[in-house]
Amino acid sequence: MDKPNAPLTDFRAARFDWTHARAFLVTAETGSFSAAARALNMSQPTLGRQVAAFEAELGVTLFDRVPRGLSLTPAGLDLLPHIRAMGAAATQAARVASGQATTLEGSVTLSVSEIVAAYYLAPVLSALRRSAPGLQIEVLVSNEASDLRRREADVAIRSFRPTQPDLIARKLRSEAVYLYAAKDYAATLGPDSAHADxxxxxxxxxxxxxxxRAALSTLGLEVAERQFMRLSNSHLVxxxxxxxxxxxxxxxxxVAAQMGDLVRVGSYPPIHYDLWAVAHRELRTSARIRALFDSLVQYITV
Incomplete structure (x- = not known):
């Protein structure tokens, strides 16, 4: 037999189901299964099963049938304000989530290499400052690929196309990489830079x-390891x-075109690679991430 005045601490919270709790809440507030079913756009038998399941989960009777409909038991009356507060919290959470999805305010993190940060981002950041002044862009500069699935960044620019199915990628542009040297140094290698030794x-x-060295070998240029006299893991260095x-x-x-006195040396064909804008699938629901991603596409693709 049920204990009508059982304390709430006796409820089996580990098996709590919000769908069933919502059925109880709407039924309590409308006063009947039929009215609650209409409010929740479901059949009356389905609603009745959800309320019965909620009672079974908690181990109490929540409603008594009376001539004019339903009446809350003492346990139901005791539970109602708590479930009502949960309903209000759920509604507020939905509003917050909706605001996060549609607002162009708050922070978004972009992961890029040193070269991209120094030579590609200025028009992107300038445009976002005009179109979304409330958006705070954090630029994470690293020559290692960030893990978007672990949310190390929201968006990244990579020199390879990702293979993970839960990432969204858009090709920005193809880049041609050549051999360069300062004019004075190139002059020490031969009569002109195109015929440098x-x-x-x-x-x-x-x-x-x-x-x-393997990449250079594909161009017909064999470079010995001993010829690499200066090394750095920093692109800018x-x-x-x-x-x-x-x-x-x-x-x-x-990049070389923006660096003054550098000249192309040798008559070798370029090494090609692509730049990709990459984002997690939240790109589809977050206005902040979408704004950054679209700006990268608009200003780096050109």
Missing amino acids: LSRADFIGYDSGPRL VADMLCAGFGVGILPER
């Missing part, structure tokens, strides 16, 4: 490992070394 050149690289005349290195054509 790179067999006696010093090279500047991100490392002296096989990947870069490598670019500064090139400008300072320390040797020959690779740079995207767009």
Whole structure:
């Protein structure tokens, strides 16, 4: 037999189902199963089963049948204000989530490499400042790929297309990478930069490992490991070394064009790679992330 005045602490909270609790709440507030079913746009038998399931979960009787409909038991009366507060909290949570999805205010994190941060982002950030002044952009600069699935960033620009199915990617542009050197240094390698003798050149690289040398080998250029005289894992430091005349290195054509006295050396074809804007699937529901992503597409694709 039920204990009408059982304390709320006796309820089996571990098996609590909000769908059933909502059925109880609407039934209590409308006074009948039929009115509650209409309010929740479901059949009366379905609603009745949800209320009965809620009573079974809690181990109490919540309603008594009376001639004019339903009457709350003492346990139901005791429970009602708590469930009503939960309903209000759920409504507020939905409003907050909706605001987060539609507002262009708050923070959003963009992960990019040093080169992209220094030479590609200015028009993107300037445009967002005009169109979404309440948006705070945090630029996370790293030459390692951030893990969007772990939310290390909201959006990233990568030099490869992601393979994870839960990421959304858009190709921004293709880049051509050539060999460059400072004019004065190039002049020491031959009569003109196009015919530079790179067999006696010093090279500047991100490392002296096989990947870069293999890429150069595909161009017909065999570079010995000992020729890599300056190394740095920083893209910008490598670019500064090139400008300072320390040797020959690779740079995207767009970046080299903004760096003053650098000249292309050798008559080798370019190495190509693509830039991709990448975001988590929240891109589809968050106005903040969508605004940043769309701005990257608009201003870096050109």
